[in-house]
Amino acid sequence: MKINNNAVLSFxxxxxxxxxxxxxxSAKAVQTAPLMxxxxxxxxxxxxxxxxxxxxxxxxxxxxxxxxxxxxxVSANLHAPTSGTVGGLVTVPGPMGVPAQAIEIVSDNLDxxxxxxxxxxxxxxxxxxxxxxxxxxxxxxxxxxxxxxxVKLSPPPDKVIDTLIFNGAExxxxxxxxxxxxxxxxxxxxxxxxxxxxxLGVENIFIGIEVNKADAITELQTIADGYGxxxxxxxxxxxxxxxxxxxxxxxxxxVRSGGLPMDAGCVVQNVGTAKAVYDAVVGGIPxxxxxxxxxGEVVAEPGNWLLRIGTPVMKxxxxxxxxxxxxxxxxxxxxxxxxxxxxxxxxxxxxTSGILLLxxxxxxxxxxxxxxxxGRCVSACPMHLVPCLLGCxxxxxxxxxxxxxHVMDCLECGACAYVCPAHRPLIQxxxxxxxxxxxxxxxx
Amino acid sequence: xxxxxxTVGAVLVNNFVxxxxxxxxxxxxxxxxLETALGMSGAVIFVMTxxxxxxxxxxxxxxxxxxxxxxxxxxxxxxxxxxxxxxxxVQVIEIxxxxxxxxxxxxxxxxxxxxTTNCAVLGSATINAKQGYSVLEATIFGCFSGVGFAxxxxxxxxxxxxxxxxxxxxxxxxxxxxxxxxGILAMAFIGFSGLC
Amino acid sequence: xxxxxxxxxxxxxIFMGGLGVLLGVVIGVFAKYFKVDSDPRVELVTxxxxxxxxxxxxxxxxxxxxKSVVDGENPPGKCPVSSPEQVSSIxxxxxxxxxxxxxxxxxxxxxxxxxQMVRTPNYNGVLDCASAVLVAGGPKGxxxxxxxxxxxxxxCPFGAIEIINNLAVVHSELCVGCGTCVAVCPRGVIKLVPxxxxxxxxxxxxxxxxxxxxxxxxxxLGCRKCERYSAEKFGTSGFLASVKYDAAxxxxxxxxxxxxxxxxxxxxxxxxxxxxxxxxEFAPNEDK
Numbered sequence: 001m002k003i004n005n006n007a008v009l010s011f012x013x014x015x016x017x018x019x020x021x022x023x024x025x026s027a028k029a030v031q032t033a034p035l036m037x038x039x040x041x042x043x044x045x046x047x048x049x050x051x052x053x054x055x056x057x058x059x060x061x062x063x064x065x066x067x068x069x070x071x072x073x074v075s076a077n078l079h080a081p082t083s084g085t086v087g088g089l090v091t092v093p094g095p096m097g098v099p100a101q102a103i104e105i106v107s108d109n110l111d112x113x114x115x116x117x118x119x120x121x122x123x124x125x126x127x128x129x130x131x132x133x134x135x136x137x138x139x140x141x142x143x144x145x146x147x148x149x150x151v152k153l154s155p156p157p158d159k160v161i162d163t164l165i166f167n168g169a170e171x172x173x174x175x176x177x178x179x180x181x182x183x184x185x186x187x188x189x190x191x192x193x194x195x196x197x198x199x200l201g202v203e204n205i206f207i208g209i210e211v212n213k214a215d216a217i218t219e220l221q222t223i224a225d226g227y228g229x230x231x232x233x234x235x236x237x238x239x240x241x242x243x244x245x246x247x248x249x250x251x252x253x254x255v256r257s258g259g260l261p262m263d264a265g266c267v268v269q270n271v272g273t274a275k276a277v278y279d280a281v282v283g284g285i286p287x288x289x290x291x292x293x294x295x296g297e298v299v300a301e302p303g304n305w306l307l308r309i310g311t312p313v314m315k316x317x318x319x320x321x322x323x324x325x326x327x328x329x330x331x332x333x334x335x336x337x338x339x340x341x342x343x344x345x346x347x348x349x350x351x352t353s354g355i356l357l358l359x360x361x362x363x364x365x366x367x368x369x370x371x372x373x374x375g376r377c378v379s380a381c382p383m384h385l386v387p388c389l390l391g392c393x394x395x396x397x398x399x400x401x402x403x404x405x406h407v408m409d410c411l412e413c414g415a416c417a418y419v420c421p422a423h424r425p426l427i428q429x430x431x432x433x434x435x436x437x438x439x440x441x442x443x444x
Numbered sequence: 445x446x447x448x449x450x451t452v453g454a455v456l457v458n459n460f461v462x463x464x465x466x467x468x469x470x471x472x473x474x475x476x477x478l479e480t481a482l483g484m485s486g487a488v489i490f491v492m493t494x495x496x497x498x499x500x501x502x503x504x505x506x507x508x509x510x511x512x513x514x515x516x517x518x519x520x521x522x523x524x525x526x527x528x529x530x531x532x533x534v535q536v537i538e539i540x541x542x543x544x545x546x547x548x549x550x551x552x553x554x555x556x557x558x559x560t561t562n563c564a565v566l567g568s569a570t571i572n573a574k575q576g577y578s579v580l581e582a583t584i585f586g587c588f589s590g591v592g593f594a595x596x597x598x599x600x601x602x603x604x605x606x607x608x609x610x611x612x613x614x615x616x617x618x619x620x621x622x623x624x625x626x627g628i629l630a631m632a633f634i635g636f637s638g639l640c
Numbered sequence: 641x642x643x644x645x646x647x648x649x650x651x652x653x654i655f656m657g658g659l660g661v662l663l664g665v666v667i668g669v670f671a672k673y674f675k676v677d678s679d680p681r682v683e684l685v686t687x688x689x690x691x692x693x694x695x696x697x698x699x700x701x702x703x704x705x706x707k708s709v710v711d712g713e714n715p716p717g718k719c720p721v722s723s724p725e726q727v728s729s730i731x732x733x734x735x736x737x738x739x740x741x742x743x744x745x746x747x748x749x750x751x752x753x754x755x756q757m758v759r760t761p762n763y764n765g766v767l768d769c770a771s772a773v774l775v776a777g778g779p780k781g782x783x784x785x786x787x788x789x790x791x792x793x794x795x796c797p798f799g800a801i802e803i804i805n806n807l808a809v810v811h812s813e814l815c816v817g818c819g820t821c822v823a824v825c826p827r828g829v830i831k832l833v834p835x836x837x838x839x840x841x842x843x844x845x846x847x848x849x850x851x852x853x854x855x856x857x858x859x860x861l862g863c864r865k866c867e868r869y870s871a872e873k874f875g876t877s878g879f880l881a882s883v884k885y886d887a888a889x890x891x892x893x894x895x896x897x898x899x900x901x902x903x904x905x906x907x908x909x910x911x912x913x914x915x916x917x918x919x920x921e922f923a924p925n926e927d928k
Contacts, residue, residue: 544674546676
């Protein structure tokens with residue numbers, strides 16, 4: 001265990017993005033968005049299998065009502081974000097750029113809710129009861145991977161979990177949603193963390209927070225002891241919030257190549273998930289809204305919004321009073337790992353942590369040069385890979401060589417491409433190699 | 445003659461490929477993959493050691509003889525003789541390889557029979573004769589000349605594997621950049637020249 | 641004279657001759673003990689094959705295919721590159737049946753060139769189809785069509801694919817149907833069809849008509865006009881028409897004329913090529 005003194009912890013590698021754009025929104029309190037006319041709740045917004053719709057066109061639904069049932073174990077329920085009628089199954093632009101299926105809910109502006117589920121006295125319940133509630137409420141990891149939470153919290157019995165880490169690092173530039181959440185709802189986050197600790201039977205519960213969120217650290221530190229949670233200040237370093245890097249920073253353990261955090265005895269969750277766990281278990285409310293940072297230099301009024309799942313991005317930008325200039329690129333998530341979008345009609349999903357509009361100057365293409373073997377990417381790679389070699393190998397389609405050099409361990413954080421003086425599109429190469437290698441191994 | 449001097453001289457100072465410029469054909473031809481280069485190196489070391497040994501035995505002990513008081517000196521036949529011996533050796537190795545390691549046999553392809561005319565092999569035999577090495581010296585010299593060849597070939601092959609991943613200007617891509625690299629490698633070996 | 645003969649020529653001849661015989665015996669012995677049973681027919685067939693090493697037959701190169709032909713695993717006609725004469729010469733050499741010839745041609749089932757298809761302007765990544773498709777589903781509005789960055793054209797061993805107006809077009813007279821491009825295309829928009837087929841549906845988008853119409857002017861709307869014209873020659877699955885390539889009779893240019901596809905997704909290969917190459921605004925050889 002690294003953590004005994006009050007040192008500010010970190011991992012080896014990574015980058016320090018300058019001018020990280022957090023000032024735009026870090027002091028802006030979360031505002032609740034008004035009701036929209038229509039919501040488009042994407043079906044495939046969790047990792048694993050998409051849930052099956054259980055409502056039909058024309059059905060009248062109420063807020064919190066189940067509209068899609070998890071199909072299989074690795075899947076998550078979906079609930080109506082507001083009351084109204086079901087407009088049917090429609091095709092909308094998906095967050096991955098390909099059209100996706102969504103359930104359209106036409107609001108009746110009443111926002112009537114079904115009776116919320118009973119609050120669970122989690123301290124005196126067994127973990128199965130709590131897990132069932134989490135599964136019923138359709139919780140997924142809110143950090144980005146959107147892996148169903150109940151699956152992640154049911155590790156196979158042969159894995160010994162002794163450490164639970166909550167990720168409040170929020171290392172992505174521009175994003176402040178988790179930051180605001182920790183400042184404004186510290187008790188909910190801490191109690192949610194304690195509930196997850198109870199499910200796993202783990203006593204070592206940490207919340208790692210980068211030191212640029214000093215108010216969040218002090219806020220949580222004053223009350224954390226009451227929940228049996230330790231607050232760990234972390235250095236401002238990207239990608240501090242990545243599972244494996246967070247485990248390394250806090251526990252000093254290494255997740256072996258190809259392994260999962262549970263192999264190192266750890267489970268990592270986002271602080272947003274902790275809050276959702278609290279809402280589900282104590283409040284009895286399913287996951288239908290989340291805090292989203294709406295930001296970027298061209299946004300007229302950047303801020304943090306509590307948005308219902310399914311809100312179209314266009315409407316959110318209208319809430320932020322539109323744009324001051326033509327945006328260069330729309331990104332869902334942060335600038336490093338987020339996904340560029342083709343359409344403003346894409347709806348907010350459970351893992352949308354930010355809506356970022358880059359200015360034209362920031363979205364410029366520098367053109368790519370040849371690798372000059374300077375090795376900056378090597379020192380920046382948090383997984384200790386050799387991106388320059390991988391990039392060259394993939395350009396000559398030597399996927400075998402890329403696989404030999406552990407391209408599959410790449411977490412696509414983008415640190416290598418960020419530091420590359422030749423502006424090489426390394427991440428795109430690495431992603432392509434990963435998808436190609438996956439495709440080939442599936443073929444066999 | 446000091447044996448250490450002989451070996452170091454053969455491997456580094458008078459490296460067959462990089463300072464005598466013998467055996468360039470397989471050096472450029474079989475250096476695209478490290479794996480085949482390894483096979484070729486093994487084959488060349490084997491052929492060179494054996495051919496040096498056998499040719500030196502024949503050259504030193506069989507070419508000058510006396511029959512019924514008459515002295516015969518057939519040393520002027522050396523080149524012819526060396527080629528004959530080397531060709532036979534290579535043939536034998538080819539037959540063996542085809543049976544024992546068909547994969548390597550296929551990978552070496554045309555370059556295996558070409559060892560016959562590999563000037564490095566003939567060169568080592570000729571140098572043995574010219575320097576007046578004893579059979580033991582000649583065998584050691586042959587073996588380590590082969591090692592020198594292998595060293596140059598393996599170095600070059602590993603560089604070429606990297607070259608394949610890089611992105612040189614179009615006019616230099618392929619053989620031109622390989623030749624330039626070989627030149628730089630040869631210059632690097634000049635650094636050994638004061639060693640012995 | 642006889643002095644020279646007995647002191648120089650004779651010993652040389654005897655010595656070299658003796659050595660030659662000795663080495664010959666050594667080689668003979670080795671050849672006997674390390675004998676490899678190789679089939680000369682494999683070499684023969686390899687020589688008769690075109691040597692393109694394209695892998696269209698599913699084997700790793702021509703010599704591998706030759707081996708499988710000799711072993712009776714594949715008929716010689718399975719080679720997509722060989723002409724019928726080449727195939728029959730192989731069959732004659734081996735004294736076996738040539739097998740059904742598999743003459744196929746690749747066709748890029750998409751007509752969405754720069755003019756026809758909506759494009760996202762701000763893609764600025766790697767100019768390679770497999771990479772582009774990973775960024776927001778590629779730079780074109782349609783998620784099923786040709787991306788047009790030429791990954792297939794770069795891989796084609798026969799130079800049969802040309803990128804015109806950001807759309808891959810197959811020159812069928814150069815194509816041998818090896819299928820290399822089919823494996824490369826991340827969208828699966830390239831299909832292998834019988835070589836004699838001249839009419840194709842140049843659309844690969846199975847979405848509903850209006851959705852397609854939003855992104856592409858030449859998409860197949862699924863109106864079933866062609867199917868109503870001849871259900872033997874055309875079919876429709878979902879909202880996408882298709883030519884029934886395994887039907888007894890393939891559609892002809894006259895059929896296309898008679899049907900009059902409302903969007904022009906149903907075309908002969910010749911007409912498709914004409915449309916793309918004669919586009920005055922995007923002429924391929926024009927200097928910009």
